[in-house]
Amino acid sequence: MIELAPLVDAPPESTTDTKVVGHSVQRIDGWEKITGAARFADDLEFGPGLLHAAIVESPHAHARIVAIDTRAAEKLPGVVRVVSGKDFPYRFGLYMQDRHIFAQDRVRFVGEQVAAVIACDPKIAARAAALVEVEYELLPVVLDPVLATAPDSALLHPGLGAYPHVPWFFPRADSNIAHWRKIRKGSIDQGFREADVILEDTYRVPRYAHCAIEPHSMTGLFDASGRLTVWAASQSPFTQRHLFAQALAPLGLSHKDVRVIAPYVGGGFGGKAGVSCEILAAALATAVQGQPVKVMWSRAQEFYNTYQRQGVVAKVKLGVTRGGRITALEHQLYWDAGAYVEYGANVVNAVGLSATGPYRIDNVSIDSVCVYTNLPPGGPYRGFGYSEFFFGLESHITRAAHAVGMDPVAFRRLNVIREGDTLAYGARMNPNGLAEAIDRTAAAIGWGAREYSADPHKTIGKSLVLFWKAPAMPPNAASSAFLKFNEDASLNILISGMEIGQGLLTAMAQIASEILTVPVCKIRVETPDTDRNPYEWQTVASHVTWGCGNAVKNAATDARQQIFALVERACAIDGSSLYLEDETVKSRLRPGWALPLRDFVISGIQVPDNTFKGGPILGRGMFMPEFSSAVSDPETGQGGHPNVHYTTGAGGIVLEIDRQTGKTTVLKAALAVDVGKAINPDLVRGQITGGLLQGLATALYEDMRFDDQGRLLNPNFSDYKIPTALDIPGEVIPIIIETAQPDGPFGARGMGEHTMIPAAAMVANAIEDAVGVRLHSMPLTAEKIALA
Amino acid sequence: MKRVPIRFKLNGVERELEVQPADTLLEMLRDGLGIKSPKTGCDHGDCGTCTVFLDGRTARSCLVLAAEVDGCEIVTLEGIARNPSPLMRELARHNSFQCGFCAPGVVLSATELLRSNPHPTRLEIQHAIAGNLCRCTGYTPILEGIEAAIEAAAAERSLP
Numbered sequence: 042m043i044e045l046a047p048l049v050d051a052p053p054e055s056t057t058d059t060k061v062v063g064h065s066v067q068r069i070d071g072w073e074k075i076t077g078a079a080r081f082a083d084d085l086e087f088g089p090g091l092l093h094a095a096i097v098e099s100p101h102a103h104a105r106i107v108a109i110d111t112r113a114a115e116k117l118p119g120v121v122r123v124v125s126g127k128d129f130p131y132r133f134g135l136y137m138q139d140r141h142i143f144a145q146d147r148v149r150f151v152g153e154q155v156a157a158v159i160a161c162d163p164k165i166a167a168r169a170a171a172l173v174e175v176e177y178e179l180l181p182v183v184l185d186p187v188l189a190t191a192p193d194s195a196l197l198h199p200g201l202g203a204y205p206h207v208p209w210f211f212p213r214a215d216s217n218i219a220h221w222r223k224i225r226k227g228s229i230d231q232g233f234r235e236a237d238v239i240l241e242d243t244y245r246v247p248r249y250a251h252c253a254i255e256p257h258s259m260t261g262l263f264d265a266s267g268r269l270t271v272w273a274a275s276q277s278p279f280t281q282r283h284l285f286a287q288a289l290a291p292l293g294l295s296h297k298d299v300r301v302i303a304p305y306v307g308g309g310f311g312g313k314a315g316v317s318c319e320i321l322a323a324a325l326a327t328a329v330q331g332q333p334v335k336v337m338w339s340r341a342q343e344f345y346n347t348y349q350r351q352g353v354v355a356k357v358k359l360g361v362t363r364g365g366r367i368t369a370l371e372h373q374l375y376w377d378a379g380a381y382v383e384y385g386a387n388v389v390n391a392v393g394l395s396a397t398g399p400y401r402i403d404n405v406s407i408d409s410v411c412v413y414t415n416l417p418p419g420g421p422y423r424g425f426g427y428s429e430f431f432f433g434l435e436s437h438i439t440r441a442a443h444a445v446g447m448d449p450v451a452f453r454r455l456n457v458i459r460e461g462d463t464l465a466y467g468a469r470m471n472p473n474g475l476a477e478a479i480d481r482t483a484a485a486i487g488w489g490a491r492e493y494s495a496d497p498h499k500t501i502g503k504s505l506v507l508f509w510k511a512p513a514m515p516p517n518a519a520s521s522a523f524l525k526f527n528e529d530a531s532l533n534i535l536i537s538g539m540e541i542g543q544g545l546l547t548a549m550a551q552i553a554s555e556i557l558t559v560p561v562c563k564i565r566v567e568t569p570d571t572d573r574n575p576y577e578w579q580t581v582a583s584h585v586t587w588g589c590g591n592a593v594k595n596a597a598t599d600a601r602q603q604i605f606a607l608v609e610r611a612c613a614i615d616g617s618s619l620y621l622e623d624e625t626v627k628s629r630l631r632p633g634w635a636l637p638l639r640d641f642v643i644s645g646i647q648v649p650d651n652t653f654k655g656g657p658i659l660g661r662g663m664f665m666p667e668f669s670s671a672v673s674d675p676e677t678g679q680g681g682h683p684n685v686h687y688t689t690g691a692g693g694i695v696l697e698i699d700r701q702t703g704k705t706t707v708l709k710a711a712l713a714v715d716v717g718k719a720i721n722p723d724l725v726r727g728q729i730t731g732g733l734l735q736g737l738a739t740a741l742y743e744d745m746r747f748d749d750q751g752r753l754l755n756p757n758f759s760d761y762k763i764p765t766a767l768d769i770p771g772e773v774i775p776i777i778i779e780t781a782q783p784d785g786p787f788g789a790r791g792m793g794e795h796t797m798i799p800a801a802a803m804v805a806n807a808i809e810d811a812v813g814v815r816l817h818s819m820p821l822t823a824e825k826i827a828l829a
Numbered sequence: 830m831k832r833v834p835i836r837f838k839l840n841g842v843e844r845e846l847e848v849q850p851a852d853t854l855l856e857m858l859r860d861g862l863g864i865k866s867p868k869t870g871c872d873h874g875d876c877g878t879c880t881v882f883l884d885g886r887t888a889r890s891c892l893v894l895a896a897e898v899d900g901c902e903i904v905t906l907e908g909i910a911r912n913p914s915p916l917m918r919e920l921a922r923h924n925s926f927q928c929g930f931c932a933p934g935v936v937l938s939a940t941e942l943l944r945s946n947p948h949p950t951r952l953e954i955q956h957a958i959a960g961n962l963c964r965c966t967g968y969t970p971i972l973e974g975i976e977a978a979i980e981a982a983a984a985e986r987s988l989p
Contacts, residue, residue, distance in 0.1 A: 071921040074929025075936060076913065077866030077906035084865040164851070254870045254878055254964050255930045307868070307930030308964050340871040542928030542965045723924050730967035731927065758875035758962065765959040766968040773969060 061554040062787045065723030066561050068547045070305070070540060079305045082274040083258035083337065091260070092121055092334040094325050095166035097156035097173045098346070099148035102184075102415035102751030103197070104177035106146055106155065113172040114158055119165035123173065124328050125156035131324075133288040134383025135280065135315045137206035137219065139198060140418075142288065142324045147180070149197055149380035150417045151752045152345040154318075157325055159334055182751055186377040186412040187354055189217040197380065197413040207515070209671040209683070210386055217413040219378060220386040222393025224407035224465045224678035232369025232404025236360025238444045244357065244433030245818040246801075248377070248745040249350040250343070251422055252763050255307020257338040257347060259319045261326030268298050271323050275303040276314040276539050277579040282571045284316045285323040292327055299323075302570045309541035310735075311421030314581045315384040317347050344756035348420025349745065351385055352377035355433040360404075365447045367456045369404040372396045374430060378411045378419040385419035386411045391513035392426035394678065397465045398434045399475055399509040399689050400456045405465045407678075415751045421581060427510045427798045428736065432819055435506040435802030440815070449806070450483055450505050457507065467679045471686040474780035475507065478691040478713035485711035485774045486693035494697050501708070502811025505693040508799040511684035512582035512791065516669035520585065520592040521575035524553060524600050524660035526642035530624050532559055534596070537569035537577035538589035543793050544724035545585055549593045551720050552786055556597035558621045559638070575661075583688065583791030586720060588664050590786035596662030603658050608636065611646035611654040666784070686782055688790050690714035692733075692799030698811045703826030705741060705808070706771070713776035714795050718788035722777055725792060729775035732796025738764045740801040744820050835899040839864070840908030848895040854888075855879045857895035858905065866906035866933040870962070877961035880934035881905045887941050889960075906933040909940065915985075916940060916978040925974035927965035934961040939975050947982060 073079040111123040126143040134140050144155050156173050160166035181195035188194060194217055198204070202214025210220045233239055259273040269289070275281055278301040286296045306313055322336045338347070353376050360369035374392060378385045393409030442452035457479070462470045482505055483489070492501040523535040534553055540546045546566040554561045569577070577589060601621060608626050609616035618630040626636040640646075645655035666685045673681035695709040712729050719725045742762055746754040755761040781788030801819055809815050814829040832847035839862065848857055855872075858864040858881070867890050870878035874892040881890045882904035910917070916939055919925075926932045935958055942949055942957035949957065954975050955968075963971065 065924075067922060068924050068926075070929070071924060071926065074926050074932045075917050075921050076910040077933045077936075078910070079929050079932075080865065081868070081930060083869060084859075086863065252964055253928070253930075254876055254962055255868065255928070256870065306928060308928045310964070337869075340873065340875075542926075544924075544927070727924060727927060727966060727970055730969045731965045732967075734967035735964065757873060758871055759873070763962060763964065764968075765962065766955040766972070767959045769955075769968050773967065 059555055059787065061551045061561060062720050063718065063722070065721055066547065066551060068544055069550050069561060069566065070546055081255055081305050081307050082272055085260065085272055085304065087260060087333040087335070090332050092159050092161055092329055092332050093163035093166045094157050094159050094321065094334055094336045095163065095170035096154045097170045097175065099144065099151060099153040099155050101148055101177055101179060102151050102182045103180040104148050105180060106144060106148065107176040107178050109156055110174040111156065114169040117165060117169045117172065119162055120158055120160045120169045122159045122328050123156060124325065128328065129324050131288045131291065133284050133316060133320060135284065136387045137204055137210055137383050139204050139383050140381040142320050149415055152342070152417060153380065154321065157321065159325055159329055163337070182415045183217065184414055184416065184751055186375040186414055189412045189414055190375065190410065197415065209390060211675050218410060219382040219413055220389055220411035222390045222409040222678065223676055224393055224405060225676065226465050227404035229369055229371055229404050229406040233360045235362065235368040237363040238361045238441070239358065240437060240441050240444055241358040242437065243817065244355045244436060246353045246429045246432055247819060248352045248416070249422060249739050249743055250745060250761060251310040251312035253308025253310055253312055256340060256343050257313065257318050259322035260333050260335040261322035262333040263326040263330045265331045267293070268300065269294060269323060269326060270300045270302065271319065272302045273319045273322065274306050274313055275301065275319065276306065276309045276541055276581060278303040278569050278571050279537055279576050280579045281316050281319055285320060288320060289323060289327065300570065300572045303539060304568050306539055306541040309580070310423040311581060312347050314421050314579055317418070317420070340758065341756040344761065345417050345753045348384065348422065349379065349417050350422035351379065351388060351419030353429045355430055357433050357437045359437055359441050361441045361445055363445055365442065365445050365452050365455050367400055367402050370397055370402050371406045372434070373408045375410050375412055376419070377414050377416060379414055379416045381418040382411055382413065384421060387513055388419065388421060388426040392430050394466050394683055395427065395509065395511060396430050396434065398431065399458045399507050399687070401458045401462045407465065416747060423732065423735065423794045424510065424798045425513050425582065425794065427508065428739065428801060431508055431798055432801040432805065435799065436805050439504065439806045450479065450488055453507055454479055465678070466673060466681065466683065468682045471782065472780050473687065473689045474715035474778035475689045477778050478689065478715060481776050482691040482693040482711050482713045485776065486695050486709060488693065492695065498701055499697050499699050500811045501695060501697050502807040503693070503695050504803050504806030504810055505691060506799045506802040506806060507691050508795060509687040509689040510583070510795050510798060511687045512584035514578065514582050514584060516671045516683065517665055518578035518588065519663065519665040520577050520588040521663045522589065522592040522596040523575055524596040526600070526658045528639065528643045530559060530638035530642055531563040532557070534564060534566045534593060535574040536566065536589055536593060537571065537574045538585040539580035540568055541580060543728060544721060545580070545589065547724065548586055548590065548720040552590055552593050553597045556594065556601060558624055583793045583795065586789050586791050587782070587785050590720070590789060591664035592662040594662065594786045595664060596660035599662055600658050600660030607646060607655040611648050686790060688715060688792050688795050690778065690795060692803045694803040694807050696804065696807045696811065698808065698826060700812060703823035705823065705826070707737060708771045709774065710737065710770045711774035711776060712796060712799070713778055714792045715778040715780050716792045717782035717785045717790040718779055719777050720787065720789050725777055726775040728793050729796045730773050732793065733773060733800060734764050734769060736797035736800025737770065737804065740804040740819060740821055742820055742822060833896040835896060837898045837900065838902040840904055850896055852895040853891050854893040854895050854898055855890040858890060864905050864907055868930055868933065877934045877938070878931055880937045880961065882937060887937055906936055914940065915981050916943060916975065919978040919981060920971070920974035923970055923974035923977060925966065925971045931961055931963040935963065935971060943979065948979065951976070
C-alpha cells in the first residue's frame with residue numbers, strides 16, 4: 042500500500058506571529074466556576090415529577106442468575122417500577138458489543154447491575170433495591186490475566202465468537218482472549234543475535250481509579266411523544282447518543298429522537314468517556330415514559346462500576362549492543378481487562394501499536410493481549426495504557442543503559458526516534474522535539490550532578506525518562522463546528538468537544554479570535570446539546586485541541602471567506618485585497634477604508650439602491666484525518682496508518698528517600714512536552730502540573746485492592762488515597778516544546794494525557810538511583826522500598 | 830416520619846423550613862432550596878466539595894443533619910459571590926481551576942483562612958485547603974492564586 046502524506050488543506054499559517062493564539066488568556070469559564078454559577082449534571086433541576094433509580098448489584102464476581110424476585114420491592118409505597126435484564130435484552134459497546142444494559146443470565150463482576158428500582162424518592166428507591174431477591178449459582182472466579190489464558194480456565198464469555206466488533210480487533214472464540222494485537226517488524230531472532238546484552242524481566246501494574254471529584258450523574262426523559270433526552274456528565278455526548286440509539290433501536294428510536302445534553306463536567310480523565318453507567322438513564326427512562334428519572338452514582342459506585350484503569354503483566358526483553366544501540370525488543374503484555382472490554386480492548390490495541398516507546402528499533406515483536414477477568418470493566422484512563430507499559434519499558438531502558446555501562450540519558454539520546462523513522466507498524470514518525478525535551482529536562486533536574494541530603498538518613502536520586510502517545514481513535518473520528526455572529530460582532534461557537542477542565546472552550550475561542558480578530562471576551566463557547574451542536578466523536582485521546590481545533594479554525598476561515606465574498610460583492614472591492622483587523626474589514630488597495638464587522642454580520646450591507654446584500658454570517662467547519670487507516674495484517678500489524686501522530690516528551694525527577702522507612706519525597710519534577718504550538722501556555726502548564734501529580738500518586742500510593750473473590754476493598758477516599766494540597770512535589774517545572782504539527786491548528790497537537798504517562802518510571806528509576814532498589818510492581822510504596 | 834421545623838439564616842435571609850430527620854444539610858440546600866454551589870462528591874466527608882460556612886466556620890454539609898442547623902447562620906458561595914472578593918478575582922486571573930467542581934469548597938476554605946490569618950505561609954495555605962480534594966490542578970495554580978490575593982491585599986493596606 043502506498044503511504045499517503047497527511048493532507049493539509051492550506052499552507053501552515055504562521056505559528057509564531059500570532060496575536061491571541063500562544064498567549065495565556067484567562068479561561069473563559071473561570072469566573073463561572075469560581076462564583077459557583079457553573080452548572081454540572083447533578084445541579085440541573087427537573088421539577089417535582091423527577092423519579093430516582095437505585096441499582097440492585099451483584100455481590101458475586103461470577104455467577105449464574107437463577108431467579109429474580111421483585112415482588113417485595115414493588116409493594117413498597119413510592120416505588121414506580123422495578124426492571125431487570127429481561128426488560129432490556131439489548132447489547133451495547135463502543136468497539137465490541139459484549140455488554141448488556143442489565144446482566145442477563147450471568148454476572149461477571151462484583152457490583153454489576155442486575156436490576157433497578159425506580160421510585161419517587163432516592164431513599165425509597167434504595168430501600169426497595171435491598172428488597173429485591175436474586176438467587177445465584179456461583180461460577181469459578183477468574184482474576185489473573187495470565188492464568189485466564191490457560192486452556193482449562195473458566196470462560197467468561199462463551200458467546201465471544203459472535204460479538205460484533207471493529208475490524209481491527211482479533212478475538213479468540215472459546216477463550217478469554219478478547220483481542221490480541223500483534224506487531225512484528227524486522228527479525229526478532231536476528232535482532233537478539235546482534236545484541237551483546239539481553240535483558241529480560243516482568244513488570245506488574247495494578248488497577249487504578251480516575252477519581253474525578255464529580256460522580257457520574259445522569260437523568261433520562263422519554264417523553265410521551267417518544268423522544269429520549271439524557272442529561273449526563275459526559276465526555277462523549279455524540280458517542281452516547283449513537284450507542285443509546287443503537288441499543289434501544291428495538292423500541293423504535295432513531296438517532297434524531299435521541300438527544301444528549303452535557304453541561305460542565307467535573308473531571309473526566311476517561312471515566313466519563315464512551316458509555317458505561319449512562320445507558321441506565323436512557324434505558325430506565327423508557328420504562329417510565331413521561332417522567333424524568335435520575336441515576337446518581339455514589340462514590341463507591343464510581344470506584345467499582347464505571348471504568349477502571351486496567352492492570353497489566355508486562356514481559357520486556359531488550360537486546361542491546363556494547364555500544365548502546367537497541368537491536369531488538371520483545372514486549373508481551375497481558376491485560377486484566379475485566380468483565381467487559383467494549384472500550385478497554387482498544388486500550389490494549391493502542392499499546393500494541395506503540396509499546397516500543399519513542400525509540401528507533403529495527404526488530405520488534407509485540408503481543409498485547411486483552412484478557413477477560415471477573416473484575417470491573419477496564420477502560421480509558423488518562424494515558425490510555427501508555428502509563429502502564431512505560432513503567433516496565435522505561436525501567437528496562439535505564440537498566441539496559443547500566444548493563445552496557447552507559448549514562449541512561451546518553452543511552453536515550455542515542456536510540457531516540459527521529460522524524461521520518463519507521464514506526465513499529467510501518468508508517469513514519471512525525472516531526473517532534475524529543476532531543477530538545479531531553480536536553481531541557483536534563484538541565485532542569487541537574488542531570489549528572491549527584492545531590493546529597495542534609496539528613497544523613499536520607500539519599501537523593503534522579504532519573505530522566507521519555508514518553509510518547511498517539512490519539513487512539515477510529516481512523517474516521519471527526520470533529521465539526523458552527524460559528525455564529527451576533528449583531529455586535531460577538532460570537533457564539535457551537536462544538537461538541539467537551540470542557541472537562543482542560544480549557545477546551547478557551548482554546549477554541551482563541552483559535553476563532555486569531556482568525557476573525559474578535560477578542561476572546563466577545564466569544565462564548567457552550568457545552569453541547571446534540572440537537573443544537575454539530576458532531577464530535579468524543580473528548581478523549583488528547584485529540585480535541587487538534588481535531589476540534591481544526592474544525593473551529595475551518596469554521597472561522599469559512600466565516601472570513603463569506604465576509605470577504607460579501608464585501609467584494611456589495612462594495613466592489615477586490616476580495617483578495619481584504620483582511621481583518623480589530624473586528625474590521627480592511628483592504629490593502631484602499632488605505633483608510635474600514636468596515637466594522639458589527640455593521641453587517643447580521644444585517645447585511647446596504648448598497649446604493651438601498652437594498653441589502655448578505656445576511657447572518659454562519660461559519661461551518663469540519664475535520665477528519667483522511668490519511669488514517671486501521672486495517673493491517675493481523676499477524677504483523679503492518680500496512681495501516683492507525684495513529685495520526687505522536688506527542689512526545691521527557692520527564693525528570695529528583696527525589697529523596699529515607700533509607701530506614703523507605704518514605705519518598707519528591708523534591709523536584711520536570712516535564713517537557715512537545716505540544717507543537719501552545720494555544721494557551723498557561724493552560725498547558727496547568728495540564729503538566731495536574732497530570733504529573735496524578736501520575737506521581739499512581740506511582741507512589743494509589744492502588745485498588747481486591748480480595749480473592751474479586752471484591753474491591755477500598756472504594757472510598759479514606760482507603761484509596763488521592764493527593765491533597767499537602768502531597769505536592771517541592772517544585773514542578775513545566776517545559777513547553779513547540780515543534781509544529783503540520784496538520785494541527787497553528788501547529789498544535791494534544792498533550793493532556795501525556796503529563797501523567799512518565800511518572801511511574803521516573804519514580805522507579807530515581808528510587809534505584811537513590812538506594813539501589815529495583816521495584817517491579819506498582820505502586821512504589823515506602824513499604825516495598827524498606828523491605829527490599 | 831415526622832418533619833422537623835427549623836429556622837435559620839441562609840446567605841443573609843431568615844428562612845423557615847420543615848425537614849426530614851434524616852436529611853443532611855447538603856440535601857436541604859441542594860434539593861430543597863436550590864443552592865447548588867455545595868456539591869455531592871463523596872457523601873462521607875472526605876472530599877470537601879460540600880463545604881459551607883456554618884456560624885462562620887467551614888463545615889462539610891454532607892455530615893451535618895438539616896435538623897441540626899436550627900438557629901444557625903449558613904453562608905454558601907452564592908452568598909459570597911454577590912460581592913466577589915479579591916481572592917476570587919486572583920483565582921480567576923491565575924486560571925487556578927480546571928473542571929471547577931472543587932472550586933466552591935476551595936474558595937470557602939481559603940476565605941476562612943484569610944479571615945483569621947491574613948499572612949499565611951504556603952504550608953498554612955496547604956493545610957487550610959487540604960480537606961478540599963482536587964483531581965485536576967496539582968494544587969499549585971490554586972496556591973498561586975491564593976498567594977496573589979494575599980499580596981494584593983498587603984499592597985492595598987500599604988497604600989497611604
